[in-house]
Amino acid sequence: MKVDLWLAKLDELTDVDESLLSDEEQIRADRFIHQNFKDHFIKRRSILRQLLSKYLAVKPNEIVINQTKLGKPYVANTDEKIFFNTSYSKDHVLYGFSKDAEIGVDIEFLDAEIEAELISNHFFGSDEISLIRSSVGKTKSEAFFRLWCIKEAYIKLVGKGLTFPLDQVLVTNTMNKPFLTVPSHTDSNRTEILECRFLDVVPNFGIGVVVHGKELEIQYREYTFEG
Numbered sequence: 001m002k003v004d005l006w007l008a009k010l011d012e013l014t015d016v017d018e019s020l021l022s023d024e025e026q027i028r029a030d031r032f033i034h035q036n037f038k039d040h041f042i043k044r045r046s047i048l049r050q051l052l053s054k055y056l057a058v059k060p061n062e063i064v065i066n067q068t069k070l071g072k073p074y075v076a077n078t079d080e081k082i083f084f085n086t087s088y089s090k091d092h093v094l095y096g097f098s099k100d101a102e103i104g105v106d107i108e109f110l111d112a113e114i115e116a117e118l119i120s121n122h123f124f125g126s127d128e129i130s131l132i133r134s135s136v137g138k139t140k141s142e143a144f145f146r147l148w149c150i151k152e153a154y155i156k157l158v159g160k161g162l163t164f165p166l167d168q169v170l171v172t173n174t175m176n177k178p179f180l181t182v183p184s185h186t187d188s189n190r191t192e193i194l195e196c197r198f199l200d201v202v203p204n205f206g207i208g209v210v211v212h213g214k215e216l217e218i219q220y221r222e223y224t225f226e227g
């Protein structure tokens with residue numbers, strides 16, 4: 001399945017244009033106390049609408065974006081198939097789109113000082129914890145973020161939020177060609193294998209992608225106002 005990833009660096013995109021946002025999004029934007037957070041939200045949504053419009057026969061300001069009870073956004077006014085998910089870290093925003101099947105994405109700033117062992121003890125499976133413990137120096141935080149970004153992307157795919165037990169979402173082959181083993185939706189005694197990727201295409205940031213389809217092909221691009 002094909003996935004398009006777009007990265008936007010918000011602080012390099014200087015125009016803040018509220019005109020594309022829905023009334024509901026503008027109300028959400030006005031709730032931010034800090035101007036910078038408000039501007040980031042407006043830019044995130046404005047870019048999301050412009051990108052969605054590339055995939056759908058709908059103008060950016062006419063797209064109706066609803067969200068599930070747990071906050072996962074989806075397009076409500078189209079019969080066309082479009083699956084998307086977004087994630088942000090600092091001023092970097094990642095958008096993932098697919099016409100084929102559900103996806104989840106995550107972007108994280110690669111903090112070399114992260115308490116990798118402490119966090120993994122709480123959220124990771126035993127093989128994953130061993131991998132973190134046996135890694136030294138920079139490799140420890142690198143291994144941690146490879147796992148974390150993929151697990152988070154899975155959480156974003158299923159849309160259930162961080163209440164989902166991350167230690168049941170296991171990443172194998174972490175440093176090479178990873179894949180995910182997760183509890184089956186239909187039968188909790190069985191497991192399901194999902195395709196996933198970790199990308200280190202953005203300096204200082206890690207990207208996780210998880211899909212519900214086979215033979216994942218990713219096209220990565222940086223967003224500019226010209227598209």
Ligand SMILES: CC(C)(COP(=O)(O)OP(=O)(O)OC[C@H]1O[C@@H](n2cnc3c(N)ncnc32)[C@H](O)[C@@H]1OP(=O)(O)O)[C@@H](O)C(=O)NCCC(=O)NCCS
Binds near residue numbers: 087
């Ligand atoms: C989903 C979740 C893990 C994202 O965490 P995060 O690291 O802060 O966020 P990210 O930067 O990766 O992604 C944020 C984006 O994810 C999307 N998103 C929000 N909720 C989502 C969900 N449940 N599933 C998938 N994507 C979601 C939105 O597009 C959001 O961007 P926006 O704020 O510009 O609309 C977290 O918000 C969560 O646990 N949500 C569930 C809330 C919940 O359980 N509420 C219970 C009360 S009903």
